[in-house]
Amino acid sequence: MKKVKLIIDGKEVEAEEGKTILEAARAVGINIPTLCYNEKLAPYGACRFCSVEISKNDRSKLVVSCVYQVEDGLVVKTSTPKVIKTRKMILELMLGSAPALKELAKEYGIEKPRFKTEVTQCILCGQCVRYCAEVKGANALTFVGRGVNRRVAFVDEVVATGVCMDCRQCYGVCPTGKIPRETDGAYFGGNLLSEVLAKTGRK
């Protein structure tokens, strides 16, 4: 495999072509915080929390390190003021809907979010949906709705086959603990698609 050389936070790093900035950074002990990233799953790039600043040809921009692949000569900075400002705002926005993030938010100096939004306890990182599809191949979870009405739901028909009963691996990947907390073990509901649709006034 071809190797490329890049600079992360002033440190010269060698990484295999095709690796992401996040993988290259973690391999040399540079930590970039993530929320929707899961090394077992395909990059998703939704929370934007792992944003870093890259510069190429005298121009710099933010990219998400879990998706952007290493390139020769790439200069990456993982904690510029712009990066920190962005992460802080993302966290503050999410904290409104998922108070479970408050410990992490404290690390960034956020005590109380300035924003009011519906508390869903879910940050829509999609790890449960993607894990179920990509690792288990069961497709028992799905997204429904769009914008602020986007939700995660268990597909009734799949749950009815009994596949979820012995699995429960989505419990473990949920960063806010919503799924284990809200999903009833007996019929595996609480967030069934039919229930979510009924709650949002759709059928």
Added chain:
Amino acid sequence: MAKLRSPQDLERKRQQILSQRDPNKPCVTICSGTGCHALGSDKVAEAFVAEIEKNGLKGKVDVRRTGCHGFCERGPVTVIFPEEICYLGIKAPDVPEIVAQTLVNKKLVDRLLYKDASGKVIAHEGDIPFYKFQKRIVFGSNRLIDPKSIDDYIALGGYSALAKALFKMSPEQVLQTVKKANLRGRGGGGFPAGVKWQTTRDAPGDIKYVIVNADEGDPGAFMDRSLLEGNPHSVLEGLIIGAYAIGAHEGFIYVRQEYPLAVENVSVALEQARKYGLLGKNILGSGFDFDVKIHRGAGAFVSGESSALMTAIEGKVGEPRPKYIRTAVSGIWERPSNLNNVETWANVPLIIEKGADWFTSIGTNRSKGTKIFSLVGKVCNTGLVEVPMGMTLRQIIYDIGGGIPKGKKFKAVQTGGPSGGCLPESLLDLPVDFDELTEAGSMMGSGGMIVMDEDTCMVDVARYFLTFLADESCGKCVPCRLGIEQMVEVLNRICAGEGRKGDIELLEELCEVARDASLCALGQTAPNPVLSTIKYFRDEYEAHIDKKRCPAGVCKALVSYYIDPQKCTACGICLRKCPVEAISGGKNLVHIIDQNKCTKCRTCFEVCPPRFSAVVRISGEPIPEAVPLGTEVARKKGTQE
């Protein structure tokens, strides 16, 4: 119909069509575009057919239903050839007079012609200011052809550019011509089409796709719709030429389900092109194979974004992909896929036919050719206009658009759709050019142009566009889903009179993160309506927040209506028209608005006769205390004149 197997066959076909047509034979064309259709053009067309028969002119006069002519404000529009006499605002009962006078007696019906400000009538379409200042190289054929007739398109020389490309040019030469013409994407970004084509052509892989983006969803925009409805073959011909240059054998037309006529006309066009051998195996005997499928969009604005559109074509939910690799390299099913918008494709046959030098002779240094705009809002001549790049906003709005109705003052023009920005009067002399508009904080976008007058509140405008974007955000990434939601929240409270100190800065903070960190262009450009209105109309934001005043008098929570007892003549109009019975008074008694009942619908303000002007709109100031009920009016009806 036998397939056309060579360029000579195509030319023979064209000559055969022309030999059956007499250019001097009168032809009545009736605009059947969306606007005119809604205004009853169907009935007008039926009336022409019936009336022509009644006058014994059947076979001597042709009737043709065409696509959109563009002058929607004055529809239904009819143009009578060969003289090109243009009648506007025709209703079916007007038709007998037109047939008797113009077709039989060769006389004009003055009352249906365009009249300029001085009252002078203008008979010829091309002399009407709305058309005179345009340059309709792409859109102009709409008025000449029946969109369901491939013969009409061929009669005008249609598909000869395709024949030229296939037989006289190599794919590389076609590509170089488009590159040299510097055709930039008309869908929003303004990315050079030739460079994109080259990327797809050079990308590894045997299977490549070309796609038409007809997912136009900007509020107030209907350029692509009208082009696809009115001249589908021009888009198709461009697509086939592009496929040849790129090396693609399959194409898609992604068109909104909400555009049923576009779907219908494109379907007919594809079928006809297949029958003629212009689509399918061995096109015109050249050995080049290409075919197209129509994919109907399921009603999501974000699906106009390239990666979301391609995901939708794959049969999945139309959401953007997080990848940093271009769809030109890895698009539909991870194969190289070249996406251009409707108008971009429609320019291609013209460039191939007339050459890159011709194309670059039109426009500015870095923006070549023309651009179609949908000119809407507070402008006299609403419609679709095609102008050379470099024309100023002022020329478009005043010379073509006829200025602002009712003598109102211009305030702003919004270009580029919901992701564009609002430009103030001081920038009216800005030329339309991809880079100039972007530098000014707006963008060309796909060509929406919404004119706003003094009665428009710019905070409310920002709120409108952001609410639209919040509804259309797919919700996948945080800065867009929650960032736009919070921007709407802040804008809502400013409009509700609950704005706080620091709200402008908070909006700017949210905008910066949405712009820099969102996954796709929807979130990245969502801040534009907010940032451009803050930049050019900051005083309006400050008036709302600091003085609780809406300068345009739009935001209901900040506006009150009051009847000046010195001016009220007790005419009773406002009293009768008030929908909530909030106005009391009687004969010779001053009318008084009950502020608790008033819903601020502004009906009283609008119906109070201008010669009285007794109803006053108040914002940011206390409402004067009302006179006691039963106070007699100071001035009597009729005494003031």
